[in-house]
Amino acid sequence: MKYVVLMASLPPLGTLFEAATPPISRIRLESRLALLEAADRQTLERIANLIAWSAQPLERSDAAFVAEAHRFLATNPSPTLRRLVTQRLEMRTIVAALRRRRRGEAKPPAGEVWGFGEWVGLIERHWSAPTFQLEGIFPWVRQARELLEKDDLIGFERLQFSVVWAMLNRLGEGHHFDFEALIIYLARWSLVSRWSGYKAESAVVRFRELVDAGLGSHRELFAGASQ
Amino acid sequence: MTNDTSILVLGWIGIYAPVALAAIGASIGCTTAGQAAIGAMMEVSSGYGRFVGLSALPSSMSIYGIVVMFILNRAVTPANSGGLFGIGLLSGLAFLMAGIYQGLCCASAISGSKSKPEIFGLSLAPAAIVEGFAVFAFVFALVAAGGIPR
Numbered sequence: 001m002k003y004v005v006l007m008a009s010l011p012p013l014g015t016l017f018e019a020a021t022p023p024i025s026r027i028r029l030e031s032r033l034a035l036l037e038a039a040d041r042q043t044l045e046r047i048a049n050l051i052a053w054s055a056q057p058l059e060r061s062d063a064a065f066v067a068e069a070h071r072f073l074a075t076n077p078s079p080t081l082r083r084l085v086t087q088r089l090e091m092r093t094i095v096a097a098l099r100r101r102r103r104g105e106a107k108p109p110a111g112e113v114w115g116f117g118e119w120v121g122l123i124e125r126h127w128s129a130p131t132f133q134l135e136g137i138f139p140w141v142r143q144a145r146e147l148l149e150k151d152d153l154i155g156f157e158r159l160q161f162s163v164v165w166a167m168l169n170r171l172g173e174g175h176h177f178d179f180e181a182l183i184i185y186l187a188r189w190s191l192v193s194r195w196s197g198y199k200a201e202s203a204v205v206r207f208r209e210l211v212d213a214g215l216g217s218h219r220e221l222f223a224g225a226s227q
Numbered sequence: 228m229t230n231d232t233s234i235l236v237l238g239w240i241g242i243y244a245p246v247a248l249a250a251i252g253a254s255i256g257c258t259t260a261g262q263a264a265i266g267a268m269m270e271v272s273s274g275y276g277r278f279v280g281l282s283a284l285p286s287s288m289s290i291y292g293i294v295v296m297f298i299l300n301r302a303v304t305p306a307n308s309g310g311l312f313g314i315g316l317l318s319g320l321a322f323l324m325a326g327i328y329q330g331l332c333c334a335s336a337i338s339g340s341k342s343k344p345e346i347f348g349l350s351l352a353p354a355a356i357v358e359g360f361a362v363f364a365f366v367f368a369l370v371a372a373g374g375i376p377r
Contacts, residue, residue: 004259008266008338032269177259177334 090117238308241315248319249292252326256285263334267341288326310375321364
């Protein structure tokens, strides 16, 4: 019952690709989230650390990431939230495999943790199959592969957003005024925000941030060399 | 406690159960809908009155409970205790659950109509239907109470 005020104060998000801007700004959303208790904020941060790209530190290894995901799944009591994290990470694993193969990796990564979920073994065994034999379970994989083959990266991104949006709609059934409903709302808001915010300027800023983070302590060295 | 005393206790529980359980249901329902009204008022800049008014809808369960209690209220005897207990407890449970779920219906109506005011009237339909079920429980509790010996 404690989430009723918060959920009722959030505007409907509408459909994914139509909004020019999110119906609620990040600042206002964060001010509303101040209504959450500390334990809920902590859970929210753990989920965000697992499923939000912007929350991924570059220095964290895939193995550490997967270990954190398993810790979350072992401790969170909500089946819906566990399914949310599991399905997002499994989808990310498949996308990672498609991208790896696209950039020329003829064999699956050996001796390292590179994916999450029950499909990793199947993907490794069927690395050379067009859809890793997964299209019966994930029908979108075939289309994703075709889009990657055509270098249609915008279409590829759009497809991923559509799949995640549909997944969130399914997970949200039966949840209206509870914590699961809030997490699903935030995940959907994140999609709307990211899609409506795709701009060349933002991409350049993000690229610079990544380069700066990658250079780390070597930045001064390069700065000195350029003078 | 003798058997007769135990039976009389059941009768007294039956008399007070409708109002007690209905009050609990109405409290929970009004709290849920009221919280939704507060949340909606954070988002909109007008139309507060109808949100608050709608959040009070589950309070009708208390009224039904009070009326059933008055109808059942009589001298408790071993002959009428069973009837009082059955009708009182079950009608009270019906009001309790109707109050809780009507509160959720009202909360959804408030949440939905805050950004689409034109659906306000239609969004009341689920709460009205739940109210209808509570009225069934209320009316037939009165009818059944007519057969309990005084």
